Amino acid sequence: MEYKKILVTGGAGLIGSHVVDELLKVGYKVRIMDNLGQPTHDGSIPPWLNKNAEFIQGDIRIKIDWQKALIDVDAIIHLAAYMDFHLDFSTYIRTNVESVALMFEVITENKLPIKKIIAASSQSVYGEGKYYCTKHGEMYLPPREREQLSRHDWEQHCAKCNEVAVPVAELENDLLSPFIPYAVSKLSSEQLLFSLGKLYNIPTVALRYSIVLGARQSFRHFYSGALRAFTVNVLNHEPISMNEDGQQIRDFVHVHDVAQAHLVVLQDERANDQIFNVGSGESTCVVDLAKIVAEVAGVRFEPLLTNRYRVGGARHSVMNVSKLKNLGWEPTQTLNRMVSDYLAWVRQFKNFSGVLKNNEDEMRAQGLLK
Ligand SMILES: NC(=O)c1ccc[n+]([C@@H]2O[C@H](COP(=O)([O-])OP(=O)(O)OC[C@H]3O[C@@H](n4cnc5c(N)ncnc54)[C@H](O)[C@@H]3O)[C@@H](O)[C@H]2O)c1
Ligand SMILES: [Zn+2]
Known part of the structure; x- marks a missing residue:
């Protein structure tokens, strides 16, 4: 399938910026719409934003911004979202669900010739699984x-x-039990995407990512998890401190593999109107992640089991990615590589440990971290 121009919302972020790079590499024209807001950005264009993409500073909650962004576009990769766990629950619905509604309003009111829409969802829709x-x-x-x-x-x-x-590894057709407002908003946005896509005959794809790791990841998000916390520990010469007993299982996937998944579902018509899990398909114990962080950082592995826990956090989250593999996609990057890329990235910043402490204080104040 040929596309004239592809709009990537959230194209200045972790997944978006890598998707943009890959799209440009294979010759697509790309427009980014991103509001450059907190917590990912500070209002300025990040240095990694690809100069060969057209950039519009706009907000997915504003209809007029969608109108500008969708001019002469025939495919959309919708990644911008409100994330983590914050107490302004309505912002999840307003940003993540309403943006899909606004996008379709602009498409249908202007009869725009959109050939495919790919939207970001999340493993969190499975809940405990x-x-x-x-x-x-x-x-x-x-x-x-x-x-x-x-x-x-x-x-x-x-x-x-x-x-x-x-x-048991999650499958795309499993029962869904989103637990936090973010996850509920992701599931609703999937449902809206598919219902409006069907109604207006626009092929749609939802991608449920596991935990995406790599360079350009904002360390200000406070739900971004274990790798960031462990990295801050080793860079501060502290013992690596783990929630629960460290035996939780997670699926970590490299952002390069995630970016490739977008190209696969964009180009393959078999992906139309489908949901895909995007993860490594590997089960990693959190304590093993911690060992790799210590090894890559060249420090002794001295774990600290804190018995802290996150209220509502899943004990284990394992993903089955065979549906996407059946389209020819294959994760290629090792956990070691994810950790070393991330560590190299974080070392550039001076104030990372202050950010982590502030996030933990906020989570405790909200009763989320015990
Ligand atoms: N990173 C992960 O592990 C992960 C896991 C599951 C799902 N996701 C989903 O993937 C998508 C991308 O996440 P990411 O990890 O790249 O996050 P990110 O924060 O690095 O990127 C998100 C981008 O969206 C932009 N954005 C946020 N709100 C916006 C708004 N209202 N208008 C315009 N732009 C806005 C941000 O400025 C940022 O550049 C999100 O939909 C997220 O929910 C990510
Ligand atoms: Zn039993």
Whole structure:
């Protein structure tokens, strides 16, 4: 499929800027719309923004900005979003759901010839996800109760026999149980995307990323997780401090692999009207991530198990990525590479540890970190 020009919203951010680079590399014309706002930016154009892309400073919550951004465009990669966990819950809906509605309003009112829309979703739509008990098979489990966590009983247990249940890799057609406003807004934005896409005959694709790592990642987001926290620990010569018992399982994926996934679903018509998980498909224990951070930074591995926990955080999150692999996509980057790229990136900044401390204080004040 040929495209004249592709609009990338959030094209100045982590995933967006890498997507823009890849699109330009294969010869597409690209326009970015980004508001350059906090927490990712400070209002100025970041140095990594590709000069060969056209840039519009605009906001996905403002219809007039969509009108400008969509002129002469025939494909859209919609990545800009409100993220993390903050107390202005309505901003998640207003930004992440309303932006999809506004985009379609502008498309339909102006009969714009859009050939495909790809939108960012998230693994968080699965919530706690599926688990397996050797006696009772597969089951969906709710997030662990505060009471259980306060006893430092970290594992998920079978609802019938109370045995420790092991995680099952999430599939695109699993039952969804988003738990935080961000995740609810991502699921709603997927649903709106598909319903309006079908109604107006525009092919749409939703990508559910796991935890995306790499250079250009803002360390001001406070939900961006373990790697940032561990990196700050080692750069501050502190022991690496882990939530719970460090045995949580996660899927980490390199931003280069994620960027490639966008090219695959953009070019392949089999992707139309489909949802894809985008992750490494590998299960990584948080303590093993910490070991790699220590190794890459060249410091001794001295873990500190704090018994801290995040209320509502999933115990394990594992992703099955075979649907996307069936289109010929393959993750290529190792965890070691993700960590070393990120470490090199963060070393450039002087005030990273202050940012981390402020985020932790804010999370405690909100009752999210115990
Ligand atoms: N990074 C991850 O691990 C991860 C995981 C799951 C889903 N996602 C999703 O991927 C997408 C991109 O995330 P990212 O990690 O690149 O984040 P990022 O913060 O690095 O990039 C987001 C970009 O969107 C821009 N933006 C935010 N609000 C905007 C608004 N109202 N108008 C215009 N621009 C706005 C920001 O300025 C930023 O440049 C988001 O939709 C996010 O929810 C990311
Ligand atoms: Zn059981």
